[in-house]
Amino acid sequence: MRPFSYQRATDPDMAVQALSAAAAASKPLTQASAQPLAGGTTLIDLMKLDVMRPTAIIDINPLAQGWSAIEPGSENLRLGALAKMSDVAEHGEILRNYPVIVNSLKLAASAQLRNMATLGGNVMQRTRCSYFRDVSYENCNKRNPGSGCAAMDGVNRMHAVLGISDQCIATYPGDFAQALIALDATVEVTGRSGTRSMPFAELHKAPGNSPEIETTLQPGELISAFLIPGRWPRSVYLKARDRQSYEFALSSAAVALDVQDGTIRDARVALGGVATVPWRAREAEAQLKGQKFDDGLAQRAADAAFADARGRQHNGFKIALGKRVVMRALQQAVMMEI
Amino acid sequence: MTAAAPEPKANMGKPVPRYDAVAKVTGRATYGSDMPLDNPAYAFLVTSAIAKGRINSFDLEDAKRVRGVIDIVTHENAPKLKESKLFSNGGYAGTTIQPLKSADIAHDGEIIAVVIAESYEAAREAANRVKVNYSAVTPSASFDSQGTTKAAAKGQNAQFKEDPKVGDFAKAFDEAEVQLTASYETPTQHHNPMELFSTSCAWMGDTLVIYEPSQYVYGLKNGVAEQLGIDADKVRVVNPYVGGGFGSRGSMTPRTAIIAGIAKRLNRPIKLVPTRDQGFTIATYRAETRHEIKLGASRDGKLVALRHEGAEVSSRADPYCVGGTKTTTRLYACPNVDSLVSIVRADRNTPGFMRSPPEVPYLFALESAMDELAVKLNMDPVELRRINDTTNEPIGGKPYTSRSLMACFDEAAKAFGWAQRSAAPKSMSDGDWLIGYGCAATCYPTQMAPAAARVRLQRDGRTRVEIAGHEIGTGAYTILAQTAAERLGVPLEKVAVFIGDSDLPPGPVAGGSNSTASTCSAVMMVCDQVRQRLFKALMPNESLADKAKETVGMGQTPSTEAARSDRPLDLEKAFDALGAGVVEEYGEWKPEGAPLDSFKAMHSGHARLVGGAAMKDKIAYAFGAEFVEVRVNRFTHEIRAPRLVGAFAAGRIMNPRTARSQLMGGLIWGMSSALLEATEIDERTARYVNDNFADYLVPVNADVPGVEVILLSEQDDHINPAGAKGLGELANVGTNAAICNAIYHATGQRIRKLPVRLENIEV
Incomplete structure (x- = not known):
């Protein structure tokens, strides 16, 4: 770890000022000299590994007073970005109406991490690609733009099959983001010119030709809240992994359904563990909408979700696995007694 | 009694709580890097980013500018060290690849520079700023890589003496009514003990003190002295507690002499705490193995032919191998046996002992094959073992000193509910889960080594036991205290135990599960010497030897009635008669069959284990049987093992509490080995990729909801005075096969390569 200064942000303006002042046009935001600290569960890790080398840490935890509320409303659920994962997962209203959120949080990380980690930090967590996290590998387009990708033909069992490019196949590792993207969440961002909102689906950027740019956030911008429209009591987060707890997804599915009289009025499907960014499977949703559910329909939806998937040496299994996970999540959602 | 403290059965000690329990749970136990040093400097390692090639140059400018940097040591300015031979060739080293000796690089993660600074943080920062210019050569990573070489182990590894064989395997196999040929693979694994591979070196004049987690303080002391070219009496190794070893700390690693040499040059104590990922390459590991098993049997299940061929990866420099055929060729009755072990050399660091080194990979192959044979024979796998159970090993015909294998199978089967199994796969x-039951035999050689001890008894009963043993989490303090208390007839709380210090009388390596048998036998012997002196004072005219035997239980295990009830010794009176306040005795014990040079080797830090299959007229093993329930999700193919049940017999159980804990840990480790643990190697670069606890998976509590350990009563008077068989490495042997056998039962799919992951399942 390299030396850094530590500053506590007493109000959002101060944090935004400090962060935007440190951003350089020539560098991606993840390499800016000042970085925000919330739960610290990703940032501190990557600093120890010398992957991230900020010279200033802006601690935004003092903003929690304004930014950590959990507010279930009649039309929206509003979640402050500094709410702790564990608090949200235990909230009564969310337990009742948003099982997909609860389980995406509960199945993530360990209890200790969930007690520390915030929602905003969680959606911003960075890939677990071993080659990205080990600076002794020179070729990582995410760390050193233009240097190549060691994972492409390396040990890539954990890597993505969707949203990949020939520059990067690093998997987006989170769980909660799948619930957000499935539920059409909006993300509220605070920056130099005040607060703006955008669809959560527009927050992350697939690697394309610039894997070093991971989000559409502008210099100085901080996530302040998430808004989730509607209620989704018939929703599921299913996560397949090597270990029973505290382990990243090999494949996961966030599914939310609105079923009336046996017909699927609305369907939401998002995928985790298989894509470079939080992944909305709209092709699968299109298969489902307006249909009566049966296993054949689930299969068609799953096939549609992975129609564009491409495996490499060690991760090809994720395509078949991902389809089964989607099918099972759909079946579970349909079978839920609301 | 509770689950954690099982009720002792016959020939078991009391399940007393751990001697060091309070110290450990309150954080007062001091590990190597906790030891306070006077004005230390801090070291941080720079390790190689290539597996083969040369260092052209270093650029140290940026690193040297970091405030607090004292020195950066590379091959260009490293202290000159003498070579130490590989432990198996009469040396102390776990590898003969000596870093910082030249610009050449022999494996991924080799130490190429050591940054010394005023703080850990400065050393680490500067290490991050060291730039290295390499000339890389394409390395050979493993079995299937270009450029590896393969040769028989016999003839290149002095400790692998023989490929066991008997009868005419080829003919018997050809003529067998039922034949099975199957190949198996096990992966690279790393020990990952909680305590990192730290070392602290402090010189006081010409005397060196090393604080380091070690499973062999005498080996390390002598090895470092040899490398530094100084008298071994000038080196002291101290480690009252070791945060896990699992074999990784059994032999000397290069880091210690390097740090000691730099500390000498700088005239300052140096503390090194490497990172988790550095531990993957600066110490040893369990190398990947491949096996072919051939079994021939009669229709009624009698083995007529058995062949086990194994291949193991090692480094270019060292012919390390585990060669488990000495066990697998002797486990079952079979008149025609053949075997061969080969070593494949690749551009890797040298592998080394890892919990049950030979038995884990080799028994996985054999016990999987036995299950496959049972399926072919349409026979209960437990019955197949019963049919081939034996009192004598087949290679030399030597009798097992005791063998409770089938008793273990029967006890564990009953507790597990094996009878409820419906035999057909799938x-x-x-609900969503397919259920499979599987079982396998487990075994581990009973080994002993020479050991010395000092025991001091005071008039008020206070006792001090000194032996350079090791507390690697097993309960060594506890059972040594129990042994002395019982032998001397003093209350347990009056016994203080001192271990983990090479200034104490030499104990054996904490490896090969020999510690309990060896150290307790030595302590028993020296306690008897103490009692003899007191008796002599009380009864100067009695025939000492006879009287002592009669009243102290000498030559008997302390569990016998005579030793328990007939203890007429009144300490106060005896001390009065002796006219002294303290009796102190030193003694050296060696096991039956120990070589002539045993005591010399013991003092010079060479482990001389005897026992197992290597004894002259007998063979000694501990046995067990393991049953597992696995569940395979029919949708996700996730594999879980909610129930592990093992029954074990290992001679005298010194303390059922610590024994259960070790066996439980073994079962969990075995499950982990079967389903989770594998070090991934990048084939192109021969580098370890998942070198951290997020990517190298070990079980969490949710993975092991049900673990049951059953201790069987067993008495064996033919092994050592303590009557104990080592059990630290017993439980993790059979689990790999038991899990795969259960997966077959759940899914109908036979998986012969570890670890088993969800992508290997096709339901």
């Missing part, structure tokens, strides 16, 4: 399920 015939049991629960």
Whole structure:
């Protein structure tokens, strides 16, 4: 770890000022000299590994007073970005109406991490690609733009099959983001010119030709809240992994359904563990909408979700696995007694 | 009694709580890097980013500018060290690849520079700023890589003496009514003990003190002295507690002499705490193995032919191998046996001992094959073992000193509910989960080594036991205290135990599960010497030897009635008669069959284990049987093992509490080995990729909801005075095969390569 200064942000303006002042046009935001600290569960890790080398840490935890509320409303659920994962997962209203959120949080990380980690930090967590996290590998387009990708033909069992490019196949590792993207969440961002909102689906950027740019956030911008429209009591987060707890997804599915009289009025499907960014499977949703559910329909939806998937040496299994996970999540959602 | 403290059965000690329990749970136990040093400097390692090639140059400018940097040591300015031979060739080293000796690089993660600074943080920062210019050569990573070489182990590894064989395997196999040929693979694994591979070196004049987690303080002391070219009496190794070893700390690693040499040059104590990922390459590991098993049997299940061929990866420099055929060729009755072990050399660091080194990979192959044979024979796998159970090993015909294998199978089967199993694969399920039951035999050689001890008894009963043993989490303090208390007839709380210090009388390596048998036998012997002196004072005219035997139970295990009830010694009176306040005795014990040079080797830090299959007229093993329930999700193919049940017999159980804990840990480790643990190697670069606890998976509590350990009563008077068989490495042997056998039962799919992951399942 390299030396850094530590500053506590007493109000959002101060944090935004400090962060935007440190951003350089020539560098991606993840390499800016000042970085925000919330739960610290990703940032501190990557600093120890010398992957991230900020010279200033802006601690935004003092903003929690304004930014950590959990507010279930009649039309929206509003979640402050500094709410702790564990608090949200235990909230009564969310337990009742948003099982997909609860389980995406509960199945993530360990209890200790969930007690520390915030929602905003969680959606911003960075890939677990071993080659990205080990600076002794020179070729990582995410760390050193233009240097190549060691994972492409390396040990890539954990890597993505969707949203990949020939520059990067690093998997987006989170769980909660799948619930957000499935539920059409909006993300509220605070920056130099005040607060703006955008669809959560527009927050992350697939690697394309610039894997070093991971989000559409502008210099100085901080996530302040998430808004989730509607209620989704018939929703599921299913996560397949090597270990029973505290382990990243090999494949996961966030599914939310609105079923009336046996017909699927609305369907939401998002995928985790298989894509470079939080992944909305709209092709699968299109298969489902307006249909009566049966296993054949689930299969068609799953096939549609992975129609564009491409495996490499060690991760090809994720395509078949991902389809089964989607099918099972759909079946579970349909079978839920609301 | 509770689950953690099982009721002792016959020939078991009391399940007393751990001697060091309070110290450990309150954080007062001091590990190597906790030891306070006077004005230390801090070291941080720079390790190689290539596996083969040369260092052209270093650019140290940036690193040297970091405030607090004292020195950066590379091959260009490293202290000159003498070579130490590989432990198996009469040396102390776990590898003969000596870093910082030249610009050449022999494996991924080799130490190429050591940054010394005023703080850990400065050293680490500067290490991050060291730039290295390499000339890389394409390395050979493993079995299937270009450029590896393969040769028989016999003839290149002095400790692998023989490929066991007997009868005419080829003919018997050809003529067998039922034949099975199957190949198996096990992966690279790393020990990952909680305590990192730290070392602290402090010189006081010409005397060196090393604080380091070690499983062999005498080996390390002598090895470092040899490398530094100084008298071994000038080196002291101290480690009252070791945060896990599992074999990784059994032999000397290069880091210690390097740090000691730099500390000498700088005239300052140096503390090194490497990172988790550096531990993957600066110490040893369990190398990947491949096996072919051939079994021939009669229709009624009698083995007529058995062949086990194994291949193991090692480094270019060292012919390390585990060669488990000495066990697998002797486990079952079979008149025609053949075997061969080969070593494949690749551009890797040298592998080394890892918990049950030979038995884990080799028994996985054999016990999987036995299950496959049972399926072919349409026979209960437990019955197949019963049919081939034996009192004598087949290679030399030597009798097992005791063998409770089938008793273990029967006890464990009953506790597990094996009778409820429906034999057909895929015939049991629960909702989304297919259920499979599987079992396997487990065994581990009973080994002993020479050991010395000092025991000091005071008039008020206070006792001090000194032996350079090791507390690697097993309960060594506890059972040594119990042994002395019982032998001397003093209350347990009056016994203080001192271990983990090479200034104490030499104990054996804490490896090969020999510690309990060896150290307790030595302590028993020296306690008897103490009692003899007191008796002599009380009864100067009695025939000492006879009287002592009669009243102290000398030559008997302390569990016998005579030793327990007939203890007429009144300490106060005896001390009065002796006219002294303290009796102190030193003694050296060696096991039956120990070589002539045993005591010399013991003092010079060479482990001389005897026992197992290597004894002259007998063979000694501990046995067990393991049953597992696995569940395979029919949708996700996730594999879980909710129930592990093992029954074990290992001679005298010194303390059922610590024994259960070790065996439980073994079962969990075995499950982990079967389903989770594998070090991934990048084939192109021969580098370890998942070198951290997020990517190298070990079980969490949710993975092991049900673990049951059953201790069987067993008495064996033919092994050592303590009557104990080592059990630290017993439980993790059979689990790999038991899990795969259960997966077969759940899914109908036979998986012969570890670890088993969800992508290997096709339901």
